Amino acid sequence: MKKRIIILGTTLTILSVLFFGFTKLTINNPETLTTVATNEAVMENNVYVGPYLNPLPNLYYGVDARFAPVKKADVLNAKSIYDFLNEGEKDQIITIKSVNLTVIKDNQLSELQALGTTAKLTKAQIKLLKSMDYFNHFTIRTEFRGKNMETGIIEDKFFGPHITIVPNQQAAYSEGKEALLNYFKDNSRNVMNIITDNKINALKISFIINKEGKVTNVKHDAMSTGYPKIDAKFMELVKNIPGQWIPAQNANGEKMNQELVFTFGPTDGC
Secondary structure, eight states, X not given: OOOBOOOOSSOOOHHHHHHHTTOOBOOSOTTSOOBOSTTOEEEOTTSOBOTTOOBOOOEEEEEEXXXXXXXXXXHHTOOBGGGGSOHXXXXXXXXXXXXXXXXXXXXXXXXXXXXXXXXXXXXXXXXXXXXXXXXXXXXXXXXXXXXXXTXXXXXXXXXXXXXXXXXXXXOEXXXXXXXXXXXXXXXXXXXXXXOOTTOOXXXXXXXXXXXXXXXXXXXXEEOOOSOHHHHXXXXXXXXXXXXXXXXXXXXXXXXXXXXXXXXXXXXXXX
């Protein structure tokens, strides 16, 4: 459960769910948003220039589960909010004010919720977790009084990781993640020179790896780079990923479909 997303802000809105679904963040310091290197490829900004000879921003390429992946067995065995936090986060909590477990459907916070007031999950929260299946999504918002790790001041804070339930074996590209990300980088070079003023937004494309290891159900999931030609190019590339995928498998070793998400954009905005 080391990988998670920490949502910073005063409210959880539909836009925050969409935006933070694109990001894989480190969580050692929730005051700072830092891109995790293990699931990304970054194109350095001195590689290409746009029509105005401005250096492009560093670009992020990633393929992963929609939110932070947590194995179903770990979700079913969870008894406390601490089962979803790392040591750095645990150390910050002094007094818990509320714990809200919410199911996410269609990139939105649903009405399926269970509330608590302590670190220990309530019977209703455990029941809600046990009702969820592979590739369902949820968030646990914990509001608390805690220590600011930079200033040492005690203040009101919250953690809100967004989580995707995954099997023990997720779908994997047969040639490896590095080869997959290099495929996207190498084959999108010819459209990068249209970027102007060093500006580009994040793009998210979802797809299914089916039981036969084939790419299906490719969808422009959310947001746009701001350049229709670049959006279209990545849709084309996702649909035509070469080679084979190893399908996901459940705890019984049975092959199953898995949704994955391709994310592209500036490293400081993904």
